Amino acid sequence: MNRKSAPKxxxxxxxxxxxxxxxxxxxxxxxxxxxxxxxxxxxxxxEIVFSAGNWFENKNGIAGATNFMLKxxxxxxxALQINEAFEYYGTFCSRHCYNETATLSLHTLxxxxxxxxxxxxxxxxxxxxPENELELFKQNSLQKLTVNLRNAEFVxxxxxxxxxxxxxxxxxxxxxxxxxxxxxxxxxxLFYNQYYLNGEAVLFVSGNLPEKIFxxxxxxxxxxxxxxxxxxxxxxxxxxxxxxxxxxxxxxxxVQGAIRLAQPFPNRHHPDFKKVMLLNCLFGGFFGSRLMSxxxxxxxxxxxxxxxxQNHLQQSAWLISxxxxxxxxxxxxxxxxxxxxxLTQKHVGKDELLLVKNYMMGTILGDLxxxxxxxxxxxxxxxxxxxxxxxxxxxxxxxxTTAEELMELSKKYLSPEQFYELVVY
Amino acid sequence: xxIYSKSLINFVVLEKIFQVINIFNVCCRxxxxxxxxxxxxxxxxxxxxxxxxxxxxxxxxxxxLYDVGAKDENPHKTGFAHLxxxxxxxxxxxxxxxxxxxQQAGGENNAxxxxxxxxxxxxxxxxxxxxxxxxESDRMLSLAFSKKSLEVQRKVVCEEFKENxxxxxxxxxxxxxxxxxxxxxxxxxxxxxxxxxxxxDASLEDVKGFFxxxxxxxxxxxxxxxxxxxxxxxxxxxxxxxxxxxxEKYERKLPVEPPQTAPRKLEVKADVPLDAIYxxxxxxxxxxxxxxxxxxxxxxxxxxxxxxLFNALVxxxxxxxxxxxxxxxxxxxxxxxxxxxxxKGVEMKIAEAAIDEEIxxxxxxxxxxxxxxxxxxxxxxxxxxxDIGLANRASSIAIYELLGDASLVNTELDKYKAVTTASIAMxxxxxxxxxxxxxxxxxxxxx
Numbered sequence: 114m115n116r117k118s119a120p121k122x123x124x125x126x127x128x129x130x131x132x133x134x135x136x137x138x139x140x141x142x143x144x145x146x147x148x149x150x151x152x153x154x155x156x157x158x159x160e161i162v163f164s165a166g167n168w169f170e171n172k173n174g175i176a177g178a179t180n181f182m183l184k185x186x187x188x189x190x191x192a193l194q195i196n197e198a199f200e201y202y203g204t205f206c207s208r209h210c211y212n213e214t215a216t217l218s219l220h221t222l223x224x225x226x227x228x229x230x231x232x233x234x235x236x237x238x239x240x241x242x243p244e245n246e247l248e249l250f251k252q253n254s255l256q257k258l259t260v261n262l263r264n265a266e267f268v269x270x271x272x273x274x275x276x277x278x279x280x281x282x283x284x285x286x287x288x289x290x291x292x293x294x295x296x297x298x299x300x301x302x303l304f305y306n307q308y309y310l311n312g313e314a315v316l317f318v319s320g321n322l323p324e325k326i327f328x329x330x331x332x333x334x335x336x337x338x339x340x341x342x343x344x345x346x347x348x349x350x351x352x353x354x355x356x357x358x359x360x361x362x363x364x365x366x367x368v369q370g371a372i373r374l375a376q377p378f379p380n381r382h383h384p385d386f387k388k389v390m391l392l393n394c395l396f397g398g399f400f401g402s403r404l405m406s407x408x409x410x411x412x413x414x415x416x417x418x419x420x421x422x423q424n425h426l427q428q429s430a431w432l433i434s435x436x437x438x439x440x441x442x443x444x445x446x447x448x449x450x451x452x453x454x455x456l457t458q459k460h461v462g463k464d465e466l467l468l469v470k471n472y473m474m475g476t477i478l479g480d481l482x483x484x485x486x487x488x489x490x491x492x493x494x495x496x497x498x499x500x501x502x503x504x505x506x507x508x509x510x511x512x513x514t515t516a517e518e519l520m521e522l523s524k525k526y527l528s529p530e531q532f533y534e535l536v537v538y
Numbered sequence: 539x540x541i542y543s544k545s546l547i548n549f550v551v552l553e554k555i556f557q558v559i560n561i562f563n564v565c566c567r568x569x570x571x572x573x574x575x576x577x578x579x580x581x582x583x584x585x586x587x588x589x590x591x592x593x594x595x596x597x598x599x600x601x602x603l604y605d606v607g608a609k610d611e612n613p614h615k616t617g618f619a620h621l622x623x624x625x626x627x628x629x630x631x632x633x634x635x636x637x638x639x640x641q642q643a644g645g646e647n648n649a650x651x652x653x654x655x656x657x658x659x660x661x662x663x664x665x666x667x668x669x670x671x672x673x674e675s676d677r678m679l680s681l682a683f684s685k686k687s688l689e690v691q692r693k694v695v696c697e698e699f700k701e702n703x704x705x706x707x708x709x710x711x712x713x714x715x716x717x718x719x720x721x722x723x724x725x726x727x728x729x730x731x732x733x734x735x736x737x738x739d740a741s742l743e744d745v746k747g748f749f750x751x752x753x754x755x756x757x758x759x760x761x762x763x764x765x766x767x768x769x770x771x772x773x774x775x776x777x778x779x780x781x782x783x784x785x786e787k788y789e790r791k792l793p794v795e796p797p798q799t800a801p802r803k804l805e806v807k808a809d810v811p812l813d814a815i816y817x818x819x820x821x822x823x824x825x826x827x828x829x830x831x832x833x834x835x836x837x838x839x840x841x842x843x844x845x846x847l848f849n850a851l852v853x854x855x856x857x858x859x860x861x862x863x864x865x866x867x868x869x870x871x872x873x874x875x876x877x878x879x880x881x882k883g884v885e886m887k888i889a890e891a892a893i894d895e896e897i898x899x900x901x902x903x904x905x906x907x908x909x910x911x912x913x914x915x916x917x918x919x920x921x922x923x924x925d926i927g928l929a930n931r932a933s934s935i936a937i938y939e940l941l942g943d944a945s946l947v948n949t950e951l952d953k954y955k956a957v958t959t960a961s962i963a964m965x966x967x968x969x970x971x972x973x974x975x976x977x978x979x980x981x982x983x984x985x
Contacts, residue, residue, distance in 0.1 A: 114777065116632040116676055120668035125644030128663070153594065154922055184843070192853070196844035201912045203919030222919055249856065256859040256879065259811040263707040366809070368700045401641050413693025416701050436701045438693075468642045475644020475663055479597045483926055 125474035126467065126512055132504045133487050138327050140316075140335035145342070147491060148326065149319040151484040157223045157320035158485050159230075161237070161334070162496065165215040165308035168283045168346050172300065173292040178250060179304045180210035183217060185246040187239040190232075192246060198232045206233070212283050213346055213426050214496065215308075223321050230333040237309055238337055242301045251293055258290060266436060268363050269371035269537040276359070276533045277375050277430045279352030284425060315342040315495070319488035344498050346427065353377065359535045370442035370536040374433040374449060378422055378526070381497050385522060387510035389422065389431075392519050395461065395469045396420050396452065396527070397433060399476075403452045404433070412448065414441045426497055431526065442536050456523035460516040473511050574925065574947050576761075576935055577768055581775065583784045584756030588935050588944055589771045590763040592928060598764035599929050600670035601659040602678070603936040605759070606752035608653045608731075609724040609792060609870070617731020620651040621695050621740055622748050626658065628687025630677035643669040651729050654869040655940055661929055664765035668774060675778035678758065681749055688742055695737050699730050707810045711980060718804050719818050719873055719976040723795035754785030759939045763932040795820070795871065802976040807983045812859070813880045815890060816978040818873040819969045821865060824941060830953045831965040832865060832874055837913035838905055838962070839863040839896070840876065844912070847876065850896050857881055857889045869941065874969060886979055897970050904963040917954050 138146040167176040184206065185192040199206040204221040206229075217236060221229055261267040271287040278285030316334065318326065379386065390398075397404035397420025404418045418435035437445040480486055494503050576590040611618050626649070627636045640647055645662025660670050703709040712728055720726040731737050760779065762771045798820060821832040839847050840863025847861045861878030880889050924930055931947075938946040 114781075116672070116679070119639050119642075120672050122643045122666045122669055123663070125663055125666075128644075152926075154926060156922055156926070193844060193849055196842065197912075200842050200844040200916060201908070203912075203915035203917070205919075220923060222922060249853065252856070252881065253852070253859040256812060256882065260707055260879070263811060265705065364705075367705055369697070369705045399641075399646075401637050409694055410690060413690040414697070416694055416698035436697070436705070438697055438700070468638060471644045472641040472646070475641075476646060478644065478663055479646075479661055482595050482597060482928070485926070 124467070125471040125478065128474055128478060130474065130477055130481065130508050132481065132490060132501060134501070135488075135491050138330070140331050142335055142337060142339055143341040144314050144316065144334065144339050146316040146318060146327075146330055147488070147495060148322060149484045149488045149491070150322040151319070151487065152321050155223045155321050156221070157226060157318065157322060158218065158220050158488070159233070160216055160218040160317045160492070161233075162214050162216050162315050162317065162342070162492075163309055164213065164313040164342055164344070164346075165304070166211045166213040166283070167286070168213045168349070169308055170304065172295070173286055174288055174296055175300050175304050176215060176308075177210040177288070178247070178296050179242075179301045179309070180208050180215040180217075181250060182242050182246060182301060183208050183236045183240055183309070185250070186241050186243045187235045188241055189235060189239065195232065195236070199229065202228060204229055223323055226323060227329060230329055234333040234337070237334070237339070240305060240309075242298050242305065244298050247296065247298055247301065251296060254288075254293055255290055258288060258293070263364065265363050265367060265369070265371040265537040268361070269373045269535055272359065272361070272537065273373035273375050273432070273533060273535050274430075276354040276356075276535070277351070277377055279354070282349055282351045284428075285351070311338050312340070313342040314339045317488055317492050319484040321484075344496070351377075351428065354533070357530075357533050359533075361535070361537045363537050367538045368439055369436050370439055370538045372433075372435050372437055372442055372445060373535045374446070374532045375430045376526070376531045376533065378429045378431040380425065380427055380429050381499060381503065385525070386422075387507045388514045388518060389522055389526065390507065391469065391473065391511055391514050392456075392522050392526075393420055393422060393431070394473055395465070395519070396456065399469075399472060401468065401472065403455070404449060407452060408435070408437075408445055408448050412441075412444075414438060414445045414448075418445075418449075424493070433532075439538060442538075446534060446536075450529040453523070453527040453529055456527055457520060461519055463516075466516055466519075470511050474508070477508070574931055574935065576944060576947070578939075578944060579772060579775075581755065581780055583780065583782055584754075584787065585775075585779050585782070586759045586939060587772070587775050587779075588759070588761045588939060589766065589768045590761065590931060590935055591766055591768065592763065592931075593765055595764050595928055596664055597661055597928060598664040598667045598670070598762065598766050599659055599661045599932040600667065600674055601657065601761040601763070601929070601932040601936050602674050603658075603759045603761070603933070603940060604656045604753055605757045605788070605940060607651060607655045608727060608729040610752065610788075610790065611724065611727075613724070613727075615736055615740065615744060616727045616733075617695070617699075617729070617737045618740060618744065618748060619656055620729045620731070621691065621737055622745065623649050623651045623656050623658075624691040624695060625681065625687055625745060626677055628684050628691065629682035630673075631680040631682060633673060633676050634682070636673055636677065639669055640673060645670065652868075653725055653729055655937070657933055657936065659929055659933060667762070667766060671774045671778040674760075675782065678753060678755065678779065679782050681745075683742060683746055683749075685742060688740070688745060692737055692740060695730075696734055699734055699737065703728075703730060708808075708814060708980065710808075711814075711816060711978070714804060714806060715816050715818060715976070715978050718802050718978060719820070720795055722793045723870065724792060725795075725868060725870065725872075750785065752788055754787070755779065755782050756784055756787045759936045761932045761936045761939075763935070764928050792870070798974050798976075801972050803979075804977070805979045805981065807981045810980065810982050812882060813884075813886060813982050814877065814980040815880065815886065815893070816875065816877045816980065817890075817893065818875045818976050819971075819974045821872055821874045821969060823871050824867070824869045827953065828961075828965050828968075831957050831961045832969060834910070834913045834917070834954065834957050835900075835962060835966060835969070836863045836865050836874060837916060838909060839900070841913065841916060846896055846900070847878075847893070851878065851889075851892050855892055857884050857892050886981070890977070900966050901963075901970060904966075905959055907959060910957070910959055910962065914954055914957070918951060921951060
């Protein structure tokens with residue numbers, strides 16, 4: 114046996130990947146349901162996506178607070194009773210607020226579903242936002258914020274977004290103590306009324322679905338005054354910062370700097386997007402990337418360094434993110450720029466390109482496993498107002514993009530002078 | 539899927555890179571809904587092989603667990619098991635780099651170190667599974683012991699240490715708490731190590747010694763899972779791992795933690811914005827029947843928004859902005875922990891008395907049948923959700939095999955189901971004894 118030579122492999126780049134199609138249902142009120150029925154385990158995930166993100170608030174913090182407080186009281190139940198209603202069945206009911214959307218979701222053993230949907234319905238149709246619950250939310254959010262503001266990674270994440278989009282844009286705005294303190298029950302109720310009670314929604318259900326799933330969903334959500342999602346978001350203009358370079362001292366005793374480099378980048382509809390996903394992977398998107406190989410595995414400047422495209426619907430940014438030793442922060446940044454430059458000057462070698470392609474294909478294959486992951490892919494496609502051609506074209510882009518194209522894209526997007534540069538110590 | 543973890547804290551140093559995977563809950567499984575099939579073999583060199591087939595996935599997972607963790611370290615060279623884990627990716631005797639061939643085969647990998655063990659896993663398209671056998675067997679055979687790799691990874695681990703334990707508010711809490719709660723047992727230190735210097739001083743001789751002592755077939759468990767064929771896997775295992783020499787079986791002789799006989803208290807002042815309290819009590823070894831009762835007690839007190847501590851102390855009395863109850867899930871007797879951050883302006887003594895009051899309530903009145911049912915349902919549900927991922931199933935099988943019985947992967951829920959309100963009453967009294975308690979006040983210097 115020769116341990117020095119690798120066993121034969123099937124190149125993953127030659128795989129045919131398929132995204133299992135969804136089924137759709139339309140509830141009586143017109144709200145659309147996307148469903149993936151799969152998996153041996155008796156589990157289900159239901160996610161209701163509302164057009165209720167911070168894009169729609171007229172004052173910072175309202176969308177997030179309203180979303181959080183969905184579980185804090187209805188006319189029938191206190192917060193404790195709501196939590197008990199879910200937790201008795203070992204169910205996880207969570208809510209999240211994003212930029213354009215806000216979600217309410219449920220993970221449960223399928224056998225308990227009929228007990229839980231009515232409670233979920235109650236949260237959407239009958240939340241009351243008690244004064245004392247809001248006060249508590251404010252107090253505890255403020256405390257959490259105070260702790261987070263000591264953390265350079267947290268501070269850097271907020272600041273870099275504000276440089277790229279401007280502090281008045283939903284993608285660039287961040288929570289401040291004073292905006293939290295000013296929130297009122299009336300504002301939350303108004304927001305709830307418009308964006309949940311009478312809001313736009315779309316449902317994603319996946320897992321081992323019971324036979325009567327449509328009936329169950331329609332009985333619980335089809336009679337509500339919800340409207341089908343239009344995915345229409347009023348235009349907002351970004352006001353990027355003029356200054357490009359920032360060095361900020363957040364903590365005198367820090368031993369590391371949180372480094373963020375960023376430049377604006379178009380959304381998934383742009384013709385370059387799919388090929389840039391390949392370029393990004395090679396540059397800083399996985400453990401074998403140029404950035405990781407050089408800055409962690411050769412220099413030992415950091416525990417990890419990554420680049421990524423923000424998952425935003427309307428416009429995006431290309432980011433490089435790492436935490437590096439205080440004395441090597443500037444050296445780290447100049448190595449990042451060196452790697453950018455290398456991509457614009459020399460074609461990516463055949464072996465390296467094939468490796469990245471195989472890696473990406475293998476990862477997608479592994480990722481398409483199980484109902485929740487499949488639905489996760491679909492959700493992203495649907496919320497971005499794309500269709501299955503996006504998935505298949507992305508796979509095609511991985512298979513077919515050439516070293517020449519990658520060099521052209523590098524020249525177009527990877528120039529150091531285009532990047533905002535931030536270190537928070 | 540990290541939201542399903544029961545014991546939620548970073549006692550595990552997650553390597554080699556920081557993707558979040560669900561490894562915190564190294565406990566429990568499911569009986570009724572979804573059996574996890576497996577077959578078990580032992581190779582002549584002592585390597586244990588377990589094969590779990592799942593034909594619904596196109597992928598395969600190869601998981602290698604080594605029976606060595608931070609608890610096996612020399613007290614003057616801590617953090618070594620974890621540093622060593624990094625070095626396992628620095629090239630083996632016949633293969634200069636580990637990652638590239640795996641990525642070329644469409645695979646990815648990760649590893650993590652705990653106080654009890656070190657686990658490596660890779661996932662790749664099932665037809666390329668032999669690549670994983672080739673890579674994993676070569677680094678079990680011997681590492682390349684590259685000087686450069688040691689130099690770089692020492693720095694990488696130091697940055698990891700800084701990022702997670704120095705440069706974050708409250709980052710050093712667990713260093714202090716472990717030293718307070720354990721007087722003797724090597725759970726006294728964290729997997730990342732006691733201090734940066736221990737990592738900085740690691741030498742190539744240390745690395746070689748560690749490898750030969752712990753990284754032997756008899757000290758390892760190989761689990762292969764996914765779209766595989768048992769016969770094929772057996773042949774591949776014999777081919778690649780079979781020729782590796784036995785090595786000497788490591789016999790673990792750890793110092794035993796003596797029972798705690800008096801309360802322990804420590805007060806720390808640090809540059810943090812809020813006062814925090816940490817209280818912990820010694821509980822039971824992983825396979826003790828009382829372990830399951832203790833696990834459910836943590837859910838009664840601190841599991842989720844309907845739990846007792848959250849509702850009494852955050853919602854009603856408004857003394858804490860957050861409060862948690864969990865346990866470490868370690869193999870040897872672990873700790874049950876209550877921790878919380880105080881609302882600004884609340885006095886520590888008042889906050890602590892309120893925790894004590896909730897504990898007294900539990901001791902005096904116990905739990906209701908409904909409350910017990912709730913935490914059992916939660917456990918069942920958490921187990922099912924954790925088993926969704928193939929890699930999770932593979933590492934669970936390995937961990938149960940390490941504990942002594944892989945079939946626990948399918949039977950452990952019964953142990954939870956057997957817990958009664960009476961056993962909760964009995965075990966609570968045993969745990970919540972003030973002589974069994976260590977308390978850390980972590981105070982804000984700025985007040």
